[in-house]
Amino acid sequence: MNWVVQTLNGISMGALLFLLASGFTITFGLARVVNLAHGAFYLLGGYMGLTILWVTKSFWLALLAGGLSIVVLNYFCERYLIRRTQGNELGQVLLTVGIVYVIADIALVIWGGNPLRIAQPEIARGSIDLPFGIVYPRYRFLLILFGIIIGAGQWLLYRKTQLGAIVRAGVDNRETVGAMGINIDRLLAMVFAFAAFLAGMSGVAGGAFLTVYPGAEWDILVLALVVVIVGGLGSLEGAMVGSLIVGLVDAYGRWLLPEFSYFVVFGPMAVLLLFRPTGLFGREV
Amino acid sequence: MNSLKMRKLAFFLVLTIFALIAPQILDTFWVTLIMQILVFGLLALAVDLLIGHVGIFPLGHAAFFAVAAYTTAILEARHAQPTIIAAFAGVASALILALVFGLAVRTKGVYFILVTMAMGHIVWGVATRWSSFTGGDNGVGNIPLPKIGSLAVSGYRDYYYVVLIVVVIFTLAYRVIVRSPFGTTLRGIRESESRMRSLGYHVAAHKYAAFLLSGGFAGVAGVLYIYLNRFVSPPTAAFHLSAEVSLMTIVGGSGTILGPFLGSIVILIIRNYVSAHIMQWATVMGVVFILTVLYAPRGLMGLIGRRPSPGIPPPPTGVPKKQ
Numbered sequence: 001m002n003w004v005v006q007t008l009n010g011i012s013m014g015a016l017l018f019l020l021a022s023g024f025t026i027t028f029g030l031a032r033v034v035n036l037a038h039g040a041f042y043l044l045g046g047y048m049g050l051t052i053l054w055v056t057k058s059f060w061l062a063l064l065a066g067g068l069s070i071v072v073l074n075y076f077c078e079r080y081l082i083r084r085t086q087g088n089e090l091g092q093v094l095l096t097v098g099i100v101y102v103i104a105d106i107a108l109v110i111w112g113g114n115p116l117r118i119a120q121p122e123i124a125r126g127s128i129d130l131p132f133g134i135v136y137p138r139y140r141f142l143l144i145l146f147g148i149i150i151g152a153g154q155w156l157l158y159r160k161t162q163l164g165a166i167v168r169a170g171v172d173n174r175e176t177v178g179a180m181g182i183n184i185d186r187l188l189a190m191v192f193a194f195a196a197f198l199a200g201m202s203g204v205a206g207g208a209f210l211t212v213y214p215g216a217e218w219d220i221l222v223l224a225l226v227v228v229i230v231g232g233l234g235s236l237e238g239a240m241v242g243s244l245i246v247g248l249v250d251a252y253g254r255w256l257l258p259e260f261s262y263f264v265v266f267g268p269m270a271v272l273l274l275f276r277p278t279g280l281f282g283r284e285v
Numbered sequence: 286m287n288s289l290k291m292r293k294l295a296f297f298l299v300l301t302i303f304a305l306i307a308p309q310i311l312d313t314f315w316v317t318l319i320m321q322i323l324v325f326g327l328l329a330l331a332v333d334l335l336i337g338h339v340g341i342f343p344l345g346h347a348a349f350f351a352v353a354a355y356t357t358a359i360l361e362a363r364h365a366q367p368t369i370i371a372a373f374a375g376v377a378s379a380l381i382l383a384l385v386f387g388l389a390v391r392t393k394g395v396y397f398i399l400v401t402m403a404m405g406h407i408v409w410g411v412a413t414r415w416s417s418f419t420g421g422d423n424g425v426g427n428i429p430l431p432k433i434g435s436l437a438v439s440g441y442r443d444y445y446y447v448v449l450i451v452v453v454i455f456t457l458a459y460r461v462i463v464r465s466p467f468g469t470t471l472r473g474i475r476e477s478e479s480r481m482r483s484l485g486y487h488v489a490a491h492k493y494a495a496f497l498l499s500g501g502f503a504g505v506a507g508v509l510y511i512y513l514n515r516f517v518s519p520p521t522a523a524f525h526l527s528a529e530v531s532l533m534t535i536v537g538g539s540g541t542i543l544g545p546f547l548g549s550i551v552i553l554i555i556r557n558y559v560s561a562h563i564m565q566w567a568t569v570m571g572v573v574f575i576l577t578v579l580y581a582p583r584g585l586m587g588l589i590g591r592r593p594s595p596g597i598p599p600p601p602t603g604v605p606k607k608q
Contacts, residue, residue: 034395084579089395090342091578094535097528098574105567218524222406225399233395259417262410266403270388273400277392 014247015147023195029234039221232282345405379504538586
């Protein structure tokens, strides 16, 4: 029955990765922004949530605070720093790496170097009994459900609403959407805020079972990058499929080949890129 | 001879004399720092072959550097192989890795950046997790000083000259490469891939060859590093190093020969000097990243008005690319 447990572990990790990667990929699709600070957003969101949790004892407020604090932070980063590197890929990457250095260093001063666990909410503690006598942590199970809800919501928003249609049109051709009289800057600001909220929130959600620790910003960022590389930059469906693949491969890898767990995640990615240089759902950029 | 040439000659003369007498007049700290500047400068130069000439941005070159360092270290420390074999094996391993990672040139733009970053992370992951072979976080230590036949390096002052000679030889080789028709072709690809393709150049093969060369140079730097540091552990393969090396080339001035070395001076002084005085050196480094991108995208060489390789427009770094 170990297979089932490991599969569930993989899916729950995939759900967490999806929260982070979907924002990253849509931001890239619409604004052509490569924001590596997403890893640091995850970290800082986790720490902010943790602090709110200490003060208010409420996990749900923590989740909200983790998300909102990153929305504010991302607004300033985007407006005063990232926007000035438009169209310069390496500049953007190095600038956002700089932001990661600063955020991670400040977080180290404030919250210290030890891993901190975010207490899980009351209803998510303990374990649940699945069929065939499998016992599984309730929190991870709920995280899977949460990931599915967020994914489905995002997909409906993206595919079935007018707002989603505008965003998709923006991904294809920003200038034309602007020429149609749609305020593309406001649209961008909304998408950035949404992505940042997801990133901050994922930090709290992840911190509750992976702990928050210095270095988490790179660990999670690299996995999220593999998700968007495999799925294809700018594609929501790609982020969904990619998260699931990476989550599962990561879980099986850690279990079966602990010494090569990184290789197990990156190997298939490299092979995939040989045949589809733009990922599963990606298009030429 | 005009005055510009004279000044250039005088500059290199002073530089040469300084480089030759440095170990005699400076203390251990500074001599070691100069060696690090040379080694990381060579690594930055390797990266700049791709950034400054091909116009693609790798973010995983710590991998080649680290694989060469690990290979040499393991052969020296565990298998007591002679320096010449260990050193060649180190460079060869970096080249083999570049053969595989070079497939990344199939991807474009942001994809290339992210793919090389992820590939670099594999090496870090293996160095960390495969502890039975790489020593995990404890790394590989006790590397003896290099010795070829009866010629033995007896201390860091001796080794300084080894580093100096090797770096100078490879920098001159690099200069020959970038000024050759091959280098011109690379810059042609940087300016317009489709034009070069329609002119009949095999673009992918040129990019792949440049990637191999770049990986090989990074491997040479890795071998020099291991005899200098005499210890290697996972941070040598970490993304931080790859990012900082890219930053070196930008700070110094991409597409030039001296630029990467200048950048190496700036970044290593921050790393060594600032970290000795300020706890929050990572914040300082982060701010340097941000300020460089925003205010000095052409680097120090750009600030003093030097154009990269004569007759060629400056590299795209820092300038919005036409979509």
